[in-house]
Amino acid sequence: MNVLHTLARAGDQVRESGLLAPIVVAVFSVWTFTAAGQELVPRAYWPAPKGTNFLVLGYQYSSGDIVTDASLPVTGVDSSINFAQLTYQRTLSLFDRTANIQFNLPYTWGTTEGVAEGEYRSRDISAMSDVRILLSVNLLGAPSMDVAGFRALRAKPRTIIGASVLVQSPTGDYEADKVINASSNRWVFKLATGVIWPVRPTWLLRPTSARGSSATTTNSWVRHGNRTRLPPLNFTW
Numbered sequence: 001m002n003v004l005h006t007l008a009r010a011g012d013q014v015r016e017s018g019l020l021a022p023i024v025v026a027v028f029s030v031w032t033f034t035a036a037g038q039e040l041v042p043r044a045y046w047p048a049p050k051g052t053n054f055l056v057l058g059y060q061y062s063s064g065d066i067v068t069d070a071s072l073p074v075t076g077v078d079s080s081i082n083f084a085q086l087t088y089q090r091t092l093s094l095f096d097r098t099a100n101i102q103f104n105l106p107y108t109w110g111t112t113e114g115v116a117e118g119e120y121r122s123r124d125i126s127a128m129s130d131v132r133i134l135l136s137v138n139l140l141g142a143p144s145m146d147v148a149g150f151r152a153l154r155a156k157p158r159t160i161i162g163a164s165v166l167v168q169s170p171t172g173d174y175e176a177d178k179v180i181n182a183s184s185n186r187w188v189f190k191l192a193t194g195v196i197w198p199v200r201p202t203w204l205l206r207p208t209s210a211r212g213s214s215a216t217t218t219n220s221w222v223r224h225g226n227r228t229r230l231p232p233l234n235f236t237w
Contacts, residue, residue, distance in 0.1 A: 044100065044102070044134065044136045044162070044164055044192075044194065045136055045138060045160060045162035045164075045194045045196055045206065046160075046196060046204070046206075047091070047098040047138055047142040047145065047150065047153065047160070048091040048098070048100075048150065049091065049145055049146055049147045049149070049150045050091055050092060050093050050098070050144050050145065050146065051090075051091065051092075052090070052091040053088070053089070053090050053091075054087070054088070054089040054090075055086075055087070055088055056085075056086075056087040056088075056089070057084070057085075057086055057087075058084065058085045058086075058087065059082070059083070059084050059085075060082075060083040060084075060085075061080075061081070061082055061083070062079075062080075062081050062083070063078075063079065063080040063081070064078070064079070065077065065078055065079075066078070066079050066112070066114075073116060073117045073118070074114055074115070074116050074117075075114065075115045076113075076114045076115045077112065077113070077114035078112070078113055078114065079110065079111070079112040079113075080110050080111055080112075081108060081109075081110035081112070082108065082109050082110050083106065083107075083108050083129075084106070084107045084108075085104055085105065085106040085107070086104075086105045086106075087102060087103065087104050087105075088102070088103045089101070089102040089103075092144075093144035094137050094144075095137075096143055096144050097137050097138050097139065097142065097143055097144060098137070098138045098142040098143065098144050098145065099135065099136060099137040099138070100134075100135070100136045100137075101133075101134075101135055102132075102133070102134040102135075102136070103131070103132075103133055104131065104132040104133070104134070105128075105131060106128070106129035106130070106131075106132075106172075107127070107128055107129065108125065108126075108127065108129050108182045109125060109126035109127070110124075110125060111123070111124050111125075112125075112180045123178065123180040125173075125180060125181070125182050127172065127173030127182040127183075128171070128172050128173055128182065128183075129172040129173075129182045129183060130168045130169060130170055130171055130172040130183050130184060130188075131168070131169050131171045131172075132166060132167070132168045132169075133166070133167050133169075134164055134165070134166045134167075135164060135165050136162055136163070136164035137162060137163060137164070138160055138161070138162045139161050139162060139163055140159070140160065140161040141158050141159050141160035141161060141196075142160050142162075154201070155201070156201070157196075157198035157201055157204065158198065159195065159196065159197055159198065160195070160196040161193070161194075161195050161196075162193065162194050162195075162196070163191070163192065163193050163194075164191070164192045164193075164194070165189070165190070165191055165192075166188070166189070166190040166191075166192070167187070167188070167189055168184070168187065168188035168189075168190075169187060170183055170184065170185050170186055170187060171183070172184075190210055190211070191210065191211055192208055192209065192210035192211075193208065193209055193210075194206055194207070194208040194209075195207055195208075
């Protein structure tokens, strides 16, 4: 079950009743998987009445082995990571189209251990991760609307095409002499497009595509005498 989707539908019902006060949604979806953390971006393209506010608290737990580059002298990496994210989103009008501005404040804590250059290492982290700002706008199918317009869209949904830009700033905790960090220590920019196809009034299909780029804030390779130190291995959740 998608807990976020279920609670957000409850928020829609509140908006339909005419209550446009800020909506607070607490989300605790817990799962275990062997992979890096996923982005928690709630309903980036689904419209809402102008002036609607969301406050979302997300939690994610991940544990298991981490696959590293075979050329690196790092083996047996195992990690147990908690990830919490506070998200604020406001619906606004941008050139008479429905748009959302979203601020994500993440925090991560946990333990990672493994063998680096033949020596057992462990790293406990409890720190802020990188702040993200997301701006999305619906290009087709969702003009800026009030409660009545949103109610009509819910009754007869139509195809919506949206675009978004995400900026991640290197504001998280980063220690250059550590292998594992909560921050990626780089700026990240990502452009994305998405389509919402109504299968039924209560069933929406939303494929998306994205393209991103990043720029490090410091040099990745550091030389010490005749020895070249491997670049930091950054796991960002």
